[in-house]
Amino acid sequence: MIRLDRSLITVLISAIVGPILALVVTHCLASVRAAKERAAVQPKRFRVLQFVDPTVAIRPWNMRRVKWLLAIPSVLFCALFLVTAEPNAFTTLFVVGTTVYTVGVTFFLRSKPPSRTVKTAEFKVKGNLEYVLQDCLTAVQQIGARIGNYDSLKGVIEARTKMNWINFGQIIKIEVAKTSRDEMSLRITSDAVQPSATIDFGANARNIRRIKNRLLR
Numbered sequence: 001m002i003r004l005d006r007s008l009i010t011v012l013i014s015a016i017v018g019p020i021l022a023l024v025v026t027h028c029l030a031s032v033r034a035a036k037e038r039a040a041v042q043p044k045r046f047r048v049l050q051f052v053d054p055t056v057a058i059r060p061w062n063m064r065r066v067k068w069l070l071a072i073p074s075v076l077f078c079a080l081f082l083v084t085a086e087p088n089a090f091t092t093l094f095v096v097g098t099t100v101y102t103v104g105v106t107f108f109l110r111s112k113p114p115s116r117t118v119k120t121a122e123f124k125v126k127g128n129l130e131y132v133l134q135d136c137l138t139a140v141q142q143i144g145a146r147i148g149n150y151d152s153l154k155g156v157i158e159a160r161t162k163m164n165w166i167n168f169g170q171i172i173k174i175e176v177a178k179t180s181r182d183e184m185s186l187r188i189t190s191d192a193v194q195p196s197a198t199i200d201f202g203a204n205a206r207n208i209r210r211i212k213n214r215l216l217r
Contacts, residue, residue, distance in 0.1 A: 047130075047152075048150070048152075049151075049152050049153055050150065050151045050152065050153060051147075051149075051150050052148070052149050052150075053146070053147060053148050053149070056146045056147065056148030056159070056160050057148070057160060057193070058148035058149055058158040058159065058160050058171055059171075060113040060171065060191070060193055060194070060195050061193055061194045061195065062111075063109065063110070063111040063112075063194060063195050063196050064111045066196075067106050067107060067109070067111060070102070070106045071102070071103045071106050071107070074099050074102045074103055074106075075099060075103065077099070078095055078096060078098075078099040081095055082095065082096075109195075109196035109198070110195045110196055111195055111196065112195055113191060113195045114191050114195070115191055115192045115194065115195045115196065115197040115198070116197065116198050117191065117192050117197045117198065117199065117200035117203075117204055118189065118190070118191040118192075118204060119189070119190050119191075119204035119205050119207075119208055120187065120188065120189045120190075120208075121187070121188045121208045121212065122185065122186065122187050122188075123185070123186040123187075123188075123212075123215075124179070124183060124184070124185060124186070125176075125183070125184050125185075125186050126182055126183050126184070127182065127184075129152075129155065129176060129178065129184060130152060132176055132184060132186065133150075133152050133155065133157065133176055135215060136157055136174045136176070136186070136211075136215065137150065137157055138214075139210075139211045139214035139215050140157060140159045140172060140174065140211060142214055143161070143207065143210045143211060143214070144161065144162060145159040145160060145161045145162075145172055145207075146159055146160055146161075146162075147159045148160055155175060155176035155177055155184075156173070156174070156175055156176075157172075157173070157174040158171065158172070158173050158174075159171075159172045159173075160172070160193070161203075161207065166201050166203070167192060167197070167200055167201070167203055168192070168193050168194055169192075169193050170190050170191060170192055170193065170200070170203055170204055170207055171190070171191055171192075171193055172188070172189070172190050172207055172211075173188075173189045173190075174186070174187070174188050174189075174211075175187045175189075188208050188211055188212070190203075190204040190205075190207040190208050191204060192204070
């Protein structure tokens with residue numbers, strides 16, 4: 001029969017009970033903290049009409065400078081290579097062709113918004129303008145976009161989504177305008193932050209679809 005030393009038993013009990021006790025204490029402290037935060041929250045006595053968050057970039061990139069930054073080094077490299085490397089005919093044709101292609105594609109891309117990937121959806125809604133804007137604001141925040149500009153007087157919301165490994169993010173703009181006493185037009189636009197974008201893998205359409213689904217719930 002195996003006999004366990006008292007010290008070994010103590011260590012085993014501590015290893016089992018310790019993490020459980022720590023988890024219970026952490027949960028209790030978190031519950032108390034959450035209760036205090038809920039108790040500290042006071043009902044708002046004001047309405048936010050306008051705000052601008054300067055930390056959220058809601059302006060498209062300036063691609064005019066980027067074009068020159070891409071084109072000039074390509075031309076300089078081509079000229080330097082042809083002067084110093086003494087290449088054969090095939091290498092010369094390859095380098096010159098690559099440079100012409102790079103410069104051509106660079107200046108073919110758009111430098112001003114909108115990009116070729118822009119998507120727009122328009123709706124007609126009925127209700128209170130303030131409630132419509134609040135619902136739109138909530139829907140944009142729920143899809144993970146950061147609000148950069150909110151103007152209830154002009155009926156405009158501008159936000160930006162996060163960058164990921166597929167794209168650099170999109171700029172979402174919502175415009176609400178009254179068309180009659182209780183009817184409004186709702187326009188949602190999603191576009192890439194870089195006007196030169198030619199493919200977005202469905203990101204802009206997905207943004208509009210997710211916002212629409214939340215508004216129609």
